[in-house]
Amino acid sequence: MDATTKVTLFSILMLFWSHAECNHLLHPLDPLTPSELNLVRTIVQNFYPTSQNLTFHYVGLDEPNKPEILKWLSSNNSKIKPKPRPPRRAFAVVRFQKQSHEITVDLSTHSIVSTKDCEGNGNPMLTFGEQAVASQLPFSYEPFKESLKKRGLNTSQVVCACFTIGWFGEGKTKRNVKVKCYYANDTANLYARPLEGVAAVVDLDDMKIVGYNDRYVVPVPKAEGTEYRASKLKPPFGPKHKGIAVTQDGGPGFTKDGHSVSWANWNFHVGFDIRAGPIISLASIYDLQKQRHRRVLYKGFIPELFVPYQDPTEEWYYTTYFDSGEYGFGQSMSSLQPLNDCPPNAAFIDAYYAGSDGTPVKIANAFCIFEKYAGDIMWRHTEISIPNEVITEARSDVSLVVRIVSTVGNYDYVIDWEFKPNGCIKIGVGLTGILGLKAGTYTNTDQIKEDIYGTLIADNTIGIYHDHFFTYYLDLDIDGEANSFVKSNLETVRVKDDTTPRKSYWTVVSETAKTEADAKINLGSKPSELLVVNPNKKTKQGNKIGYRLLPGPVAHPLLLNDDYPQIRAAFTNYNVWVTPYNKSEKWVGGSYVDRSRGDDTIAIWSLRDREIENKDIVLWYTMGFHHVPSQEDYPIMPTLSGGFELRPTNFFERNPVLKTKSPKPVHFPNCTSQH
Amino acid sequence: MDATTKVTLFSILMLFWSHAECNHLLHPLDPLTPSELNLVRTIVQNFYPTSQNLTFHYVGLDEPNKPEILKWLSSNNSKIKPKPRPPRRAFAVVRFQKQSHEITVDLSTHSIVSTKDCEGNGNPMLTFGEQAVASQLPFSYEPFKESLKKRGLNTSQVVCACFTIGWFGEGKTKRNVKVKCYYANDTANLYARPLEGVAAVVDLDDMKIVGYNDRYVVPVPKAEGTEYRASKLKPPFGPKHKGIAVTQDGGPGFTKDGHSVSWANWNFHVGFDIRAGPIISLASIYDLQKQRHRRVLYKGFIPELFVPYQDPTEEWYYTTYFDSGEYGFGQSMSSLQPLNDCPPNAAFIDAYYAGSDGTPVKIANAFCIFEKYAGDIMWRHTEISIPNEVITEARSDVSLVVRIVSTVGNYDYVIDWEFKPNGCIKIGVGLTGILGLKAGTYTNTDQIKEDIYGTLIADNTIGIYHDHFFTYYLDLDIDGEANSFVKSNLETVRVKDDTTPRKSYWTVVSETAKTEADAKINLGSKPSELLVVNPNKKTKQGNKIGYRLLPGPVAHPLLLNDDYPQIRAAFTNYNVWVTPYNKSEKWVGGSYVDRSRGDDTIAIWSLRDREIENKDIVLWYTMGFHHVPSQEDYPIMPTLSGGFELRPTNFFERNPVLKTKSPKPVHFPNCTSQH
Structure with a gap:
């Protein structure tokens, strides 16, 4: 055969x-x-x-x-x-x-x-398989055994992990990673107990240790106070909550056929990729007035996350992760815990990816989908000007959320795609999990005379300063593929005559971006609205049909442009880029990111300065967080949330939820007794 | 007697x-x-x-x-x-x-x-009583009757309202307002049908018309398409929702004793003022570790809202509202509609204010208070690095919201104070209601050859460009009154030697503001964290105990600094001001704002440049929205939301919700049948 x-x-x-x-x-x-x-x-x-x-x-x-x-x-x-x-x-x-x-x-x-x-620089994503093998290598490596002995640690409680090392101007590079270790004795929170000063270099292709460093001994932070599992914590517990839940007596309001979802006025497809994680495609919204579905988003996903730490010393300088291209944001997705990660009315979808050996690995409950009812107001008005009448009309808001959590090592990212009946797509990001922690000798800030590159967060424990940049690929197809990118700048007009008692006002001056160079934008420099419009279609009133980007928290890179990590992450140099659609331009930081040199990022692609007017275009948006850790982030971080919104702007002829009614109050079953 | x-x-x-x-x-x-x-x-x-x-x-x-x-x-x-x-x-x-x-x-x-x-410039708030009387004056004023006749309008369907007119450099001013009118024939949406070109000037003290203008005739926009009452709308309705509700089988988790509220780890007081609306006071949080309540916010409220419109023509140039000082944000509060304005688990509080004649006027259901369970994750982590174990710990988030809606004429403002068990106070703002609309001759943008100062939003209807600036008074008392304001600037360090392969990193350089001048901040100009700290108390690790301001949408005024409305609203010149606590400095735009001249704003108070280090200080924060209307905002606006957060930053020794459990799932009653 x-x-x-x-x-x-x-x-x-x-x-x-x-x-x-x-x-x-x-x-x-x-x-x-x-x-x-x-x-x-x-x-x-x-x-x-x-x-x-x-x-x-x-x-x-x-x-x-x-x-x-x-x-x-x-x-x-x-x-x-x-x-x-x-x-x-x-x-x-x-x-x-x-x-x-x-x-x-x-x-x-x-x-x-x-x-x-594959030729060129950069390597594919690390597999979990090779990371697992590499993380075991130190245990049979004599110098490492010696390091453990010197520190008096119980080998069976030591856990190691692989860290990508980027590129710092070296000539030929191998698929090397650093292996750093933690002491998981008496705690699940291994990241809180680093063996600082110790690192092995592993060549993943040869699968052997090719370098080793035991630079110094500092105390391993103690286990006490690091635990986050309820089963291991001691009373008092609190603050306490009364029982609360979201209830839908008629069952969920959405239908799910495989990966296709329909809800209220929205249709879309939920995809999965081992590298990108969730992919939302073919989002279209039913226009009650036009009585048809209209296209909004052909595809949206996170092609890259850049997480540079800000400690330049030997064990940390290379800690500048690309969570998608290096670690696989999709394969890092965690199984969601019903009731804790998602509300009781959530439905779940599993995901499958190919392991190192090609066999399918299942992530059970990888996605949850639920109707969100947070008590918000969709629209309202009270009118008291009409004599002898008080008119109040109000509608409560319901939306549909698709959620995943990707846990890349210590960090947990909560990614929400929220669809609102008013046509908005809200993209939420939550940062939780464990900080990147460094062991040190300090127990009080009084002792510190130098930059420790972070916050002293517990005894012998420093939470290192870092950033999170999330880049979104947003292939909006507003009522069709041929779209344009418009900057509507809000400009002050100085009144120079006596036609009005006002000395000034502002107005909107719109520019349509002709080429890629026109669409590189650093947010916050001037007030403007950023729109993707269909220049070939207009509303009855003659306005361009469009969607607007309402940005989230703005952060610009603080690394120098010619610093190696920033060269590799040059896609964060602007908050917004617009490119013509090109099937091969998908991974904003390059197809092969491990040890990449920045020669395959959007910053390079865009140098061609292609035309983007009235073309099928892609909007690339980067939302960032600078993270100065605080003691509250330890031993596990309360979620820090951010997000942005895509909002219909003269897409509809009028308020698309004018004729939406509030959801009916839930009818409770006829009950004989209370539990 | x-x-x-x-x-x-x-x-x-x-x-x-x-x-x-x-x-x-x-x-x-x-x-x-x-x-x-x-x-x-x-x-x-x-x-x-x-x-x-x-x-x-x-x-x-x-x-x-x-x-x-x-x-x-x-x-x-x-x-x-x-x-x-x-x-x-x-x-x-x-x-x-x-x-x-x-x-x-x-x-x-x-x-x-x-x-x-009272001497000096500026008048007190308008009363509803005098506005009602003034709004009737045109109906017995011959030139106005003539204007209606000329337009062929049915007098009984005309509704008028009062508009403050600001100050534009005049010498002596009276308590004059403009009265403009609308055609409420066949619609509740009077704002959509302005009688453009017509305005009376009313002297409120003499209560008579002292000026009148009928400048031009443009069509009153038609009633069709303006209605928002479900009872007046025709099918099809939609998009449709299935029933959904928040359920608490054990009843609410908070206790309310009069205006004092306790929930989870929070205690606070909900006050009301005819001018300010909601006032949150004495917010303190229980520290599980220290086993006592600790003070966070002595008082928080909105002392002023500034809403300048950007049309410099005769009928609009003066439209630069101060919704608190001119109209009374408190007396403008609307009765909340259960189920539509607040979820089913909400409790309500009434409010009372003195009417023009001093008698109490009740606002039923002025406040609602509810536990919000939006399906969010409070914190979580999945750990896969420990061999043969997958650990997932996740906690779902519940918070407590205090909500009001203030409807100032056409606009409805949803103001939320949200308390989170993790110590955050999130302040939410929602903008909904009806746009400020101007009638015009245009029905299509093709016809427009000049600036119309807004968006053509429907036939003969222009949504005028405008801003919303919300200024918050935040008297934080972090663990006591004596506090300092710290700017933690994130600064790039350029590496000049060979100690590291990195060329750069960022670090935190903190400055404590000594005087008011140090604390005037325009957000977005440089990356920094803004903190109020207690310099007299430190964590065990030696960090300054503090709370951080996480700003919301950033908008700077676009009017010239020497333009009259901006002189009056000079408090918006910076996003952040810090002053020493002074009982008399409460109304950021002045005590008497109607026709004010800007001589009693924080911009003037702060010229004294008082010391603010280690003092009882007040943080004044302005969050702004530039609003370019879109057709979706018509005939009633889907809520546009924004908000900011006060977040504990080294206030607690560690994550204050580490030992919080997710709320119990709701136990449904034992049921015999379904309704």
């Missing part, structure tokens, strides 16, 4: 399984199913002769081209004979013999479409 | 009523009760001989001095023999014979403590 026969037989089996596991037809943007992941593995392993050493660093859906999707969608929506689904393809990045390869697989024909050896 | 006897007899009666209506002792910061308001009226009317023409423009609690309150509070908290309550006093501003008078009344002794004739 040759390789092709084996593949074919296997895939027949797989297809059978696939039918058994899915009771719905796959949407062209659905993430790869476990069967498909298995199929990719088989096809790829059979194609390459050295399959035994081959590792899978990325396996994801190779999306059909946008025109294909749109064609399928419109035929599907029109309910005339639907077009056949575009063929399912997968894209994989595998590595063997110290070389990365890209493979595109056709899942319908079970054939390899193309392969490519 | 002389006046004094009458007062005494009356007040005995009042005291009796007072006992009947209250089943709790008054807190020294409780707003004046209806009986007290009546008592003030009687005392004042008896004191002045001309009582028949006397109007009450402001009646409010004359708060005991801060040391008295603190002394009472500490004796009250310690549960040793509580100190007697400080005497209840009221402060009133009345007007007769074209003169304003300030009167302080002692409610215990029923005596007048002091009186003062």
